Amino acid sequence: MDSLVDVWPTPRAAYLHVPFCRHRCGYCNFSVVADRDDLIERYLKAIDKELRILGRPVVDTLFVGGGTPTHFDIKTLDRFLGMVGQRFQLADAGEWTMEANPEDITSEKITLLAEYGVNRISLGVQSFNPNKLALLERGHSAQVATAAVELAAEVIGNVSIDLIFAAPGETLADWLTDLELAIQLPLQHLSTYALTFEKGTRFWSRRERGDLQSPTESCEVDMYQRTRQVLAESLFKHYEISSFAKSDARCRHNLAYWQGCGWYAAGPGAARFVEGKREVNHRSTTTYLRRMESGQCPTAETEKITREQYARERAAFGVRMIDGIDLDVLTSETGISIAEICSDSIGLSISEGLVEVPSPHWIKLSERGILFADTVASRLLG
Amino acid sequence: MSENIRNFCIIAHIDHGKSTLADRLLEHTGTVARREMKEQLLDDLELERQRGITIKARAVAMDFKLGGKTYELNLIDTPGHVDFQYEVSRSLVCCEGVLLLVDAFQGVEAQTVANAYAAMEHELQIIPVINKIDLTHARPDEVAEEMMNSLGTDPDECVRVSAKTGEGIESLVEAIIAHIPAPTGDADAILQAMVFDSNYDDYRGAITYVRIMQGTVRTGQKIQFLRAGTQHEVVEIGRFVPHRESCAELKAGQVGYLICNIKSIGDVHIGDTISRAGSGAAEPLPGYARPKRMVYCGLFPSDGQDFSELRDALERLAVNDPSFEFEPETSDALGFGFRCGFLGLLHMEIIQQRLENESDIDLVQTAPNVTYEIVNKRGETISIHKPQDVPDPGDIEEFRQPIVRCSVIVPNDFIGAVMKLCQERRGIQQSQEYLGAQRAMITYHIPLAEVVYDLHDKIKSCTRGYGTLDYEMVGYEAADLCRLDIMVNGNRVDALSVVCNRADADRRGRAVAKKLKAEIERHMFEVAVQAAIGSRVIARETVPAMRKNVTAKCYGGDITRKRKLLQKQKEGKKRMKAIGNVEISQKAFMAVLSDNEQD
Ligand SMILES: Nc1nc2c(ncn2[C@@H]2O[C@H](COP(=O)(O)OP(=O)(O)OP(=O)(O)O)[C@@H](O)[C@H]2O)c(=O)[nH]1
Ligand code: SF4
Ligand SMILES: [Mg+2]
Numbered sequence: 001m002d003s004l005v006d007v008w009p010t011p012r013a014a015y016l017h018v019p020f021c022r023h024r025c026g027y028c029n030f031s032v033v034a035d036r037d038d039l040i041e042r043y044l045k046a047i048d049k050e051l052r053i054l055g056r057p058v059v060d061t062l063f064v065g066g067g068t069p070t071h072f073d074i075k076t077l078d079r080f081l082g083m084v085g086q087r088f089q090l091a092d093a094g095e096w097t098m099e100a101n102p103e104d105i106t107s108e109k110i111t112l113l114a115e116y117g118v119n120r121i122s123l124g125v126q127s128f129n130p131n132k133l134a135l136l137e138r139g140h141s142a143q144v145a146t147a148a149v150e151l152a153a154e155v156i157g158n159v160s161i162d163l164i165f166a167a168p169g170e171t172l173a174d175w176l177t178d179l180e181l182a183i184q185l186p187l188q189h190l191s192t193y194a195l196t197f198e199k200g201t202r203f204w205s206r207r208e209r210g211d212l213q214s215p216t217e218s219c220e221v222d223m224y225q226r227t228r229q230v231l232a233e234s235l236f237k238h239y240e241i242s243s244f245a246k247s248d249a250r251c252r253h254n255l256a257y258w259q260g261c262g263w264y265a266a267g268p269g270a271a272r273f274v275e276g277k278r279e280v281n282h283r284s285t286t287t288y289l290r291r292m293e294s295g296q297c298p299t300a301e302t303e304k305i306t307r308e309q310y311a312r313e314r315a316a317f318g319v320r321m322i323d324g325i326d327l328d329v330l331t332s333e334t335g336i337s338i339a340e341i342c343s344d345s346i347g348l349s350i351s352e353g354l355v356e357v358p359s360p361h362w363i364k365l366s367e368r369g370i371l372f373a374d375t376v377a378s379r380l381l382g
Numbered sequence: 383m384s385e386n387i388r389n390f391c392i393i394a395h396i397d398h399g400k401s402t403l404a405d406r407l408l409e410h411t412g413t414v415a416r417r418e419m420k421e422q423l424l425d426d427l428e429l430e431r432q433r434g435i436t437i438k439a440r441a442v443a444m445d446f447k448l449g450g451k452t453y454e455l456n457l458i459d460t461p462g463h464v465d466f467q468y469e470v471s472r473s474l475v476c477c478e479g480v481l482l483l484v485d486a487f488q489g490v491e492a493q494t495v496a497n498a499y500a501a502m503e504h505e506l507q508i509i510p511v512i513n514k515i516d517l518t519h520a521r522p523d524e525v526a527e528e529m530m531n532s533l534g535t536d537p538d539e540c541v542r543v544s545a546k547t548g549e550g551i552e553s554l555v556e557a558i559i560a561h562i563p564a565p566t567g568d569a570d571a572i573l574q575a576m577v578f579d580s581n582y583d584d585y586r587g588a589i590t591y592v593r594i595m596q597g598t599v600r601t602g603q604k605i606q607f608l609r610a611g612t613q614h615e616v617v618e619i620g621r622f623v624p625h626r627e628s629c630a631e632l633k634a635g636q637v638g639y640l641i642c643n644i645k646s647i648g649d650v651h652i653g654d655t656i657s658r659a660g661s662g663a664a665e666p667l668p669g670y671a672r673p674k675r676m677v678y679c680g681l682f683p684s685d686g687q688d689f690s691e692l693r694d695a696l697e698r699l700a701v702n703d704p705s706f707e708f709e710p711e712t713s714d715a716l717g718f719g720f721r722c723g724f725l726g727l728l729h730m731e732i733i734q735q736r737l738e739n740e741s742d743i744d745l746v747q748t749a750p751n752v753t754y755e756i757v758n759k760r761g762e763t764i765s766i767h768k769p770q771d772v773p774d775p776g777d778i779e780e781f782r783q784p785i786v787r788c789s790v791i792v793p794n795d796f797i798g799a800v801m802k803l804c805q806e807r808r809g810i811q812q813s814q815e816y817l818g819a820q821r822a823m824i825t826y827h828i829p830l831a832e833v834v835y836d837l838h839d840k841i842k843s844c845t846r847g848y849g850t851l852d853y854e855m856v857g858y859e860a861a862d863l864c865r866l867d868i869m870v871n872g873n874r875v876d877a878l879s880v881v882c883n884r885a886d887a888d889r890r891g892r893a894v895a896k897k898l899k900a901e902i903e904r905h906m907f908e909v910a911v912q913a914a915i916g917s918r919v920i921a922r923e924t925v926p927a928m929r930k931n932v933t934a935k936c937y938g939g940d941i942t943r944k945r946k947l948l949q950k951q952k953e954g955k956k957r958m959k960a961i962g963n964v965e966i967s968q969k970a971f972m973a974v975l976s977d978n979e980q981d
Contacts (some may be wrong), residue, residue, distance in 0.1 A: 015939050165934075192934065193934055193935050194933070194934040194935070196933065196935060217929055217930065218929055220930070221929050221930050224930075224934060241932060241933075241934055242934045242935060257939055257941065263939065265939060270939070271939040271940040271941070271942070271943075272939070273939075273941070278941060278942045280940060280942065280943070301942070303942055313941055313945060316945070316948065317941065317944075352906055370932065371929065371930040371931070371932055372906070372928075372930065372931045372932060373931075373932040373933075374931045374932050374933055374948060374951065375906075375931045375951075377948050378948040378949060378951050381945060381948055381949055
């Protein structure tokens with residue numbers, strides 16, 4: 001038993017980070033370089049070098065995120081996709097997602113993606129409202145976004161979009177309009193995020209100056225609750241705090257994160273989980289390149305987690321899934337009984353009506369608990 | 383050779399340049415090489431450097447040749463802030479003279495007067511020194527005259543120096559040698575030494591700082607502490623130069639330290655007398671009057687588990703600072719902790735910071751209060767160190783509060799503003815004297831509670847920084863006081879009670895409730911805050927329930943970072959105490975001090 005539970009999950013997923021963007025949006029704190037296409041050649045060599053040592057593993061899911069992976073011109077995109085195909089073997093019925101920005105979508109690029117086997121596309125639409133798009137400093141219009149979704153649906157099939165709510169000045173009515181427009185599109189999946197102000201972004205300092213103001217907390221709650229309602233009526237199932245999917249279109253790659261599976265990752269700022277170690281590459285693209293070029297390791301932080309931490313993390317991130325988590329499965333896969341070590345905190349969350357026990361060994365967020373997922377999660381982390 | 387010894391301290395109002403002058407003296411006497419010099423070298427506590435002020439008195443021995451003779455100059459640099467007056471008075475006992483420093487621009491200020499009087503009471507030779515003569519706006523002649531008017535010093539005797547440039551240091555050293563009397567003790571008499579300070583070293587145990595009044599002490603000798611009644615063998619003797627430097631003996635008149643392998647910190651008492659062991663010991667010296675604690679507050683470990691750690695830390699700190707006191711306290715709301723008495727708010731802040739720095743305990747502190755006296759219906763007088771101990775109104779015959787005599791020195795233009803302020807604080811004027819053409823000293827009797835929290839700041843701000851305050855206890859007077867209670871979700875929180883004037887109670891109650899509303903974080907449920915006197919509720923505020931705590935953001939792969947963010951929410955709960963199911967932060971405990979609804 002002991003030796004069995006000491007085994008860490010073999011990675012069956014991979015994340016590749018493409019740090020290039022045309023422009024850095026005011027709210028963005030991702031690992032991104034804007035207007036530095038001069039680094040693309042060096043980047044392609046570096047990430048190829050980082051992946052080469054893996055020895056072409058078989059993966060069930062591949063996720064190419066950013067940044068903006070579709071920012072590459074068609075020739076570069078071709079080389080990049082070819083490289084990815086050489087470094088990984090996608091299992092039968094595997095999921096290969098590419099993030100994309102609407103303004104980059106051309107039928108040429110989309111066809112190329114499909115040819116290489118990309119079968120899921122996640123578009124950074126954020127909104128259809130021209131004022132909101134301008135405020136968020138996005139480079140597309142509602143028309144461009146709509147056309148991109150339609151084209152991708154036609155060629156690739158499985159399309160997801162990201163939408164941001166609770167932007168400065170946004171009203172509930174504005175947001176409902178965005179949602180209405182979204183559900184008319186041929187989508188399989190939707191991710192909705194409340195705009196967060198992150199330290200180090202221009203939005204942060206604008207808010208400090210009093211130049212930007214977020215909607216009130218109760219407005220944000222209303223937006224979120226209405227989102228759940230509207231999307232449910234359109235047959236999008238709410239399956240994680242910010243994720244909604246048609247029947248079987250859940251993002252398998254993200255599920256792997258939340259279910260505590262292992263995954264590979266490469267590129268600046270990319271985080272991986274291999275052999276019980278959580279590692280993050282250096283977030284600065286130039287540092288990442290320099291390190292790769294000089295034969296150094298790109299990792300900036302390594303954390304070897306204990307079995308207990310592993311179990312706690314799985315519980316804390318797993319509980320964000322609306323169906324909840326099977327504590328028995330968690331115990332058998334980690335060797336740690338969360339029900340025991342977190343009995344007080346789970347008990348508290350139950351007594352406060354945040355957590356429910358739908359069947360023995362299961363816990364899930366209650367209707368009210370969905371609004372307090374961070375409270376529940378941080379208690380599980382101990 | 384005690385005729386070659388000069389023992390003196392530097393005393394002054396805060397920031398008049400004592401520690402900087404000490405730097406120049408260390409340099410001029412060659413005690414510290416120029417390359418090892420740094421500003422305010424003797425301020426070596428971390429907190430002193432952070433705050434740029436002296437907190438602890440520091441002794442240092444300097445050897446200096448003049449006219450073919452070698453002199454031993456023992457200097458003690460003292461703090462200027464009113465809260466540390468006790469450090470000054472302890473230092474004075476070790477000296478025959480003082481350098482009374484006055485800033486050539488600021489002139490005589492409140493602590494200048496207080497310190498000068500203290501030196502006079504000890505019958506010490508005073509060398510008046512005017513410092514900072516390099517300043518463009520220096521007005522040394524006027525300052526010399528102010529000193530004459532307020533302290534009776536002779537303007538011709540004032541030594542003028544700049545501790546910054548070094549100008550005048552040479553003549554100052556000559557004046558020290560010429561005017562400060564040498565100590566008179568007999569080196570052959572029976573050992574009698576004054577313990578004027580101590581600290582605790584993890585490796586060496588207690589280090590005892592002594593001034594030898596008479597006799598001689600040598601390594602290996604057996605000694606006894608007369609008051610503690612304990613005997614020890616002297617392991618090491620030395621002087622501060624300014625680090626510890628061992629030597630074979632210390633003779634009458636000298637200042638230095640003893641190490642006796644004392645591991646039990648309770649064994650050393652500042653103010654104790656050391657003599658030879660066995661019979662025939664010298665007479666004990668008078669020691670020090672215990673300083674009056676001006677304010678009290680409760681200190682509780684955030685985590686109840688840390689109680690005994692907190693006790694150890696307090697005991698260790700008490701070796702180095704005998705001026706604060708502590709005793710165990712139990713609060714319904716906060717559990718086990720200590721009620722601590724301090725000389726003032728700065729002292730309180732410093733002790734708390736030292737506790738946290740030196741022991742890594744997360745503390746929750748209750749709002750400071752002064753000590754009240756109550757005469758109950760049975761005619762007994764009781765001291766009240768914490769508001770929750772105030773009995774029911776029906777059992778109070780008389781409620782008394784401490785009154786202090788405040789001396790404020792201000793430029794004439796601001797006299798009106800200061801008088802208005804003192805009157806608002808229920809002060810009664812005692813006198814007004816002019817120190818020179820420009821400045822006056824006004825004296826008021828004011829309730830201590832109206833003084834300690836912020837009167838000094840208020841005086842500073844209504845005099846553009848020129849007014850200074852000093853105060854001393856006068857006694858207790860009856861007043862119309864009452865206990866204001868705070869209820870959180872219907873439960874009285876003992877640690878939030880305050881004593882206030884009945885006439886102010888409504889305004890205070892509203893202000894406190896409002897402030898608490900702002901300081902109590904939102905919970906999963908509504909939190910009601912009420913202020914009440916007895917059973918009469920005078921203010922009510924509600925902290926609405928939190929509506930959400932969820933980040934609607936994709937938790938992608940960087941689990942570590944997200945986990946840390948979530949755990950930060952927990953971290954934010956430090957310096958918090960759970961009262962029932964309501965978490966109250968350190969800042970909220972201070973909210974009860976607010977008396978202004980606009981604050
Ligand atoms: N211009 C000028 N500045 C001086 C002189 N002496 C001291 N200062 C400055 O005055 C400030 C206070 O000096 P300290 O030596 O720390 O004063 P202190 O009297 O020891 O202060 P406390 O110990 O806190 O009471 C510092 O900024 C010094 O640099 C001087 O002769 N001329
Ligand atoms: S496009 Fe996306 S990744 Fe690029 S800057 Fe904007 S928000 Fe950031
Ligand atoms: Mg000083």
